[in-house]
Amino acid sequence: MRIPFIRSGRDYAVEPLRVDDSATLARIHREDFVPSWDEGDFESMLGEDVMFGYKTVEVGRARSGATGFVLARNISGEAEIITIAVARAHRRKGLGRLLMDAVLRELHGARAEALFLEVDEGNAAAVALYRQLGFREVGKRSAYYHSAAGTPSNALVMRRDLR
Numbered sequence: 001m002r003i004p005f006i007r008s009g010r011d012y013a014v015e016p017l018r019v020d021d022s023a024t025l026a027r028i029h030r031e032d033f034v035p036s037w038d039e040g041d042f043e044s045m046l047g048e049d050v051m052f053g054y055k056t057v058e059v060g061r062a063r064s065g066a067t068g069f070v071l072a073r074n075i076s077g078e079a080e081i082i083t084i085a086v087a088r089a090h091r092r093k094g095l096g097r098l099l100m101d102a103v104l105r106e107l108h109g110a111r112a113e114a115l116f117l118e119v120d121e122g123n124a125a126a127v128a129l130y131r132q133l134g135f136r137e138v139g140k141r142s143a144y145y146h147s148a149a150g151t152p153s154n155a156l157v158m159r160r161d162l163r
């Protein structure tokens with residue numbers, strides 16, 4: 001099931017991701033992730049049947065591209081957030097929450113069982129968002145991430161039951 005269009009207040013809307021969003025997704029991804037994924041990476045991921053995702057766009061300014069996006073994968077009812085990012089200029093406006101809600105809604109429609117994700121335990125914004133949405137910690141991977149300077153940090157594995 002795809003959610004065609006959901007309004008969020010007056011300013012933003014959520015729409016399904018399309019392969020031709022790949023350049024914009026790479027631009028947003030670059031703001032925060034090292035190594036970042038390029039346009040070709042997003043094109044090939046979005047070409048996979050099990051992948052789906054959503055973007056936020058400013059209403060009336062759809063041509064200026066996405067302001068945030070989430071990419072997820074659903075394999076036989078076990079789903080995973082691949083990545084989520086909101087452009088810095090658009091944060092703390094509820095977009096991250098809106099994107100995650102769209103994923104949860106699609107997965108409920110698909111009768112999926114659980115949604116997993118991995119997050120740097122020091123990423124306070126993301127951890128708070130996920131906890132608010134009912135994710136709980138189910139594991140930890142030591143020194144899973146490395147900053148650009150090579151500093152290691154742990155990944156929390158989180159799960160949200162869908163049934």
Ligand SMILES: CC(C)(COP(=O)(O)OP(=O)(O)OC[C@H]1O[C@@H](n2cnc3c(N)ncnc32)[C@H](O)[C@@H]1OP(=O)(O)O)[C@@H](O)C(=O)NCCC(=O)NCCS
Pocket residue numbers: 032083084085086087090091092093094095096097098118119120123124125126128129130132
């Ligand atoms: C994590 C991220 C997607 C949140 O997006 P956002 O649109 O700013 O988040 P929202 O405005 O929807 O906030 C929802 C909740 O998340 C939490 N949150 C968001 N930003 C936060 C911050 N800077 N500090 C603490 N909590 C924060 C809060 O609980 C917030 O709820 P509240 O507004 O009622 O307090 C965004 O910070 C981001 O793109 N970060 C960089 C990429 C990243 O780290 N992705 C996650 C990888 S696992």
